[in-house]
Amino acid sequence: MRLQKLASLMKEKNFDGAVISPGTNLYYLTGLKIHEAGERLTVLVVSADGNYHLLAPGLYENVVRNFPVTFWRDGENPYHKLAWILAELELSSGRLLIEDTMRADWLINIIKLGRFELHPLSSVVRELRTRKDRHEIEMMKHAAKAADRIFDEILSWDLLGMRERELALKIELAVRELSDGISFEPIVASGENAANPHHEPGERRLRKGDMVILDYGARWRGYCSDITRTIAIGRPSEKLVEIYEVVKEAQENAYRAVREGTKAKEVDRAAREAIARAGYGEYFTHRTGHGLGLDVHEEPYIGPDGETILENGMTFTIEPGIYIPSLGGVRIEDDVVVLDGKGKRLTRADRELVFL
Numbered sequence: 001m002r003l004q005k006l007a008s009l010m011k012e013k014n015f016d017g018a019v020i021s022p023g024t025n026l027y028y029l030t031g032l033k034i035h036e037a038g039e040r041l042t043v044l045v046v047s048a049d050g051n052y053h054l055l056a057p058g059l060y061e062n063v064v065r066n067f068p069v070t071f072w073r074d075g076e077n078p079y080h081k082l083a084w085i086l087a088e089l090e091l092s093s094g095r096l097l098i099e100d101t102m103r104a105d106w107l108i109n110i111i112k113l114g115r116f117e118l119h120p121l122s123s124v125v126r127e128l129r130t131r132k133d134r135h136e137i138e139m140m141k142h143a144a145k146a147a148d149r150i151f152d153e154i155l156s157w158d159l160l161g162m163r164e165r166e167l168a169l170k171i172e173l174a175v176r177e178l179s180d181g182i183s184f185e186p187i188v189a190s191g192e193n194a195a196n197p198h199h200e201p202g203e204r205r206l207r208k209g210d211m212v213i214l215d216y217g218a219r220w221r222g223y224c225s226d227i228t229r230t231i232a233i234g235r236p237s238e239k240l241v242e243i244y245e246v247v248k249e250a251q252e253n254a255y256r257a258v259r260e261g262t263k264a265k266e267v268d269r270a271a272r273e274a275i276a277r278a279g280y281g282e283y284f285t286h287r288t289g290h291g292l293g294l295d296v297h298e299e300p301y302i303g304p305d306g307e308t309i310l311e312n313g314m315t316f317t318i319e320p321g322i323y324i325p326s327l328g329g330v331r332i333e334d335d336v337v338v339l340d341g342k343g344k345r346l347t348r349a350d351r352e353l354v355f356l
């Protein structure tokens with residue numbers, strides 16, 4: 001069904017076909033769970049006429065069923081078989097969409113098989129994926145609930161003296177117990193490390209006076225959640241507590257700015273203005289949010305350049321932050337869906353500052 005939608009979109013936009021390697025687009029379009037297959041060529045070829053054929057390594061002979069497929073075994077040259085599939089689907093030349101994340105060595109060999117004009121698959125598939133249907137939103141609610149429950153669990157742990165990477169591992173285990181897995185490696189950033197938005201958890205132990213950024217997410221049936229809460233260990237400096245309140249207000253303002261018909265950049269502006277008003281504008285160093293779904297970062301991006309007009313069914317994060325070198329940082333993040341014209345939080349863990 002979704003493959004047929006892709007085919008009609010390709011027709012509409014004058015593309016002849018698509019070559020799709022394993023990843024979230026392949027899963028979204030076919031439901032096939034083919035993990036990144038490493039170096040072994042695995043591609044789905046789809047024509048704008050609605051025909052499609054998978055080329056997969058022999059390892060999948062007992063896995064892929066009821067789907068038009070050709071297998072190749074180790075020792076064979078898979079590109080000979082791919083050339084045959086392209087010819088069968090009348091795609092030996094023309095305007096082709098290529099999966100954005102395809103390995104460069106595959107792409108280089110595919111280019112040699114014909115005379116193509118190549119374009120990124122995302123330029124077309126984004127039109128299908130950015131608005132989630134009811135089933136997708138249910139999956140995302142489930143992933144978000146798991147993230148909320150884990151935050152409550154974290155608050156019951158004895159965090160004082162724990163190393164960042166120990167806490168990250170405990171969060172990862174908790175996520176894995178409640179869901180299908182992590183949506184990305186948890187971030188635990190304490191004290192001055194919290195000034196780095198993408199800090200990699202290390203050996204630092206959590207101590208009194210720290211603000212600690214916790215950023216993690218769960219996956220449910222492929223769909224991601226992504227939550228950030230910042231907690232205090234003991235009593236941090238007055239400046240950090242003030243910063244917390246500024247970020248909380250910025251996050252709330254951005255959330256309230258979410259409306260069907262509003263541009264993504266208006267939501268970003270609402271957060272950015274609150275932070276600038278409080279005098280911390282230069283310390284908010286990233287966009288306000290990003291789309292969320294099968295990928296943890298996808299369209300629509302909620303940044304100062306976000307021209308996407310928000311529509312019902314769009315799902316994204318709102319996660320302003322303030323990061324001050326040598327002092328630390330604060331970020332608060334929720335997942336939001338546009339429903340009935342307004343934003344609705346999917347993650348709902350308490351946003352008041354917790355002092356542990």
Ligand SMILES: CSCC[C@H](N)C(=O)N1CCC[C@H]1C(=O)O
Nearest residue numbers: 184197198215226286287290296
């Ligand atoms: C996929 S790792 C980062 C997850 C995090 N929630 C996140 O998306 N961000 C943290 C800082 C800003 C934002 C980002 O755009 O990377």
